[in-house]
Amino acid sequence: MFLVFLFFPSQSGTFLNMLLCIVIFFYLYQKEVDLEPSHLWFVFMTACLIGSFTYLCYHIAHIFLYPDAMYDEPHLDTLLIQIACGWFLVLLLFYPAKKHLGWLVHHFHEEQVWRLVWILPASFTLFALVFVPYDNSLMYLGRLLEMYVITVPMLFVMIFLIYTMFYLAAHALVEQQNMLQKNAYLEIQAQQYHKLQAHVQETSRLRHDFRHQLTVLAEMLKTQSYPEMEQYLKQYISSVSGTPLLYCSSSAVNAILNHYTAICQASGISIQLSIRLKERCSIEDIDFCVLLGNLLENAIDGCRHLQEEQRHITLTVLQSAEHILVLQIRNPYEGTLLIQKGKLLSSKHEGEGQGLKSVQMIAEKYNGVLRLQHEKQMFNVKVLLNL
Numbered sequence: 001m002f003l004v005f006l007f008f009p010s011q012s013g014t015f016l017n018m019l020l021c022i023v024i025f026f027y028l029y030q031k032e033v034d035l036e037p038s039h040l041w042f043v044f045m046t047a048c049l050i051g052s053f054t055y056l057c058y059h060i061a062h063i064f065l066y067p068d069a070m071y072d073e074p075h076l077d078t079l080l081i082q083i084a085c086g087w088f089l090v091l092l093l094f095y096p097a098k099k100h101l102g103w104l105v106h107h108f109h110e111e112q113v114w115r116l117v118w119i120l121p122a123s124f125t126l127f128a129l130v131f132v133p134y135d136n137s138l139m140y141l142g143r144l145l146e147m148y149v150i151t152v153p154m155l156f157v158m159i160f161l162i163y164t165m166f167y168l169a170a171h172a173l174v175e176q177q178n179m180l181q182k183n184a185y186l187e188i189q190a191q192q193y194h195k196l197q198a199h200v201q202e203t204s205r206l207r208h209d210f211r212h213q214l215t216v217l218a219e220m221l222k223t224q225s226y227p228e229m230e231q232y233l234k235q236y237i238s239s240v241s242g243t244p245l246l247y248c249s250s251s252a253v254n255a256i257l258n259h260y261t262a263i264c265q266a267s268g269i270s271i272q273l274s275i276r277l278k279e280r281c282s283i284e285d286i287d288f289c290v291l292l293g294n295l296l297e298n299a300i301d302g303c304r305h306l307q308e309e310q311r312h313i314t315l316t317v318l319q320s321a322e323h324i325l326v327l328q329i330r331n332p333y334e335g336t337l338l339i340q341k342g343k344l345l346s347s348k349h350e351g352e353g354q355g356l357k358s359v360q361m362i363a364e365k366y367n368g369v370l371r372l373q374h375e376k377q378m379f380n381v382k383v384l385l386n387l
Contacts, residue, residue, distance in 0.1 A: 048121060051086070063133065068136060101163075110170075121159075249280075249281075264313065270313070281387070287366075291362050292327075296313070298356065330381075333374075363384075367386045368384045
């Protein structure tokens with residue numbers, strides 16, 4: 001910066017040093033913060049905007065303290081006033097920036113808007129550089145000084161209102177999008193629940209038929225028709241080889257697991273289930289079934305395009321403590337997975353896969369986490385729930 005001032009005039013040196021600082025500090029900033037570049041640039045230019053107000057405060061103090069000075073005559077006391085104004089603005093804006101601006105950069109994802117909205121703070125920052133008097137004595141002509149002193153806080157209020165309107169509009173848009181997404185996920189949950197109901201009805205029919213089989217066997221036993229009884233049992237065992245298994249105390253969970261196990265068998269996919277749950281589990285049946293249904297359906301879709309000998313799914317459900325439930329599902333896949341910021345992008349449509357988004361919502365409902373991993377063509381999903 002000293003060399004810039006050494007080889008360039010004061011005005012040009014100030015401008016070049018400002019650009020140099022912007023480039024260097026933004027480079028360091030974006031290396032440390034994990035956000036989209038357009039979001040980072042908006043936040044960075046907002047910081048420059050705050051700095052431009054302190055620059056204007058510096059010149060106001062400079063005009064009052066040194067009425068006959070030129071703008072490029074620095075003084076320590078006015079510099080200290082500028083630093084004090086900077087701290088005041090930081091303290092004043094810290095909470096709203098952390099809460100509302102922080103919410104914006106994390107939840108508002110309209111990239112086209114972010115690519116344009118930075119123009120506002122950037123434009124005002126450039127405007128502040130030229131909105132300074134070059135000769136302080138000229139500010140005492142007429143009502144120029146009064147107008148200048150009134151204009152600066154009015155500009156601050158105007159910028160604050162524009163930011164507030166931007167936040168409110170973005171918040172309304174995000175809420176609308178979330179409502180549409182929740183409706184889509186509720187539709188997915190309804191589909192999963194209908195599948196569950198169908199399987200429960202099938203299980204009920206098998207239990208009803210089983211009572212009739214026992215009646216027939218009891219009659220054969222009374223008449224001591226042992227050869228016929230043996231033949232009948234062989235036929236019955238053959239016919240019920242696909243009888244639903246009991247994995248836990250929840251009939252709904254048993255039904256959904258048996259449903260997808262049957263789909264795996266029909267699709268030539270080997271599936272290994274390890275279900276270790278306590279007698280009472282605090283998670284709601286419909287949430288648990290939607291969670292398992294989406295995970296298994298995604299795993300089955302991932303296996304369909306593989307050779308039959310490569311198709312296999314491993315599902316582990318473990319209640320490691322009274323209030324902690326862990327799920328892990330692994331399956332091989334073919335091709336390339338599109339994972340962005342820990343979210344799996346759908347290969348069927350633009351954006352995130354709806355199945356895993358539904359899983360994410362259930363994980364958030366139970367204050368849990370969802371982790372996606374992939375290595376050597378093996379996809380691994382881990383879910384931890386705090387019940």
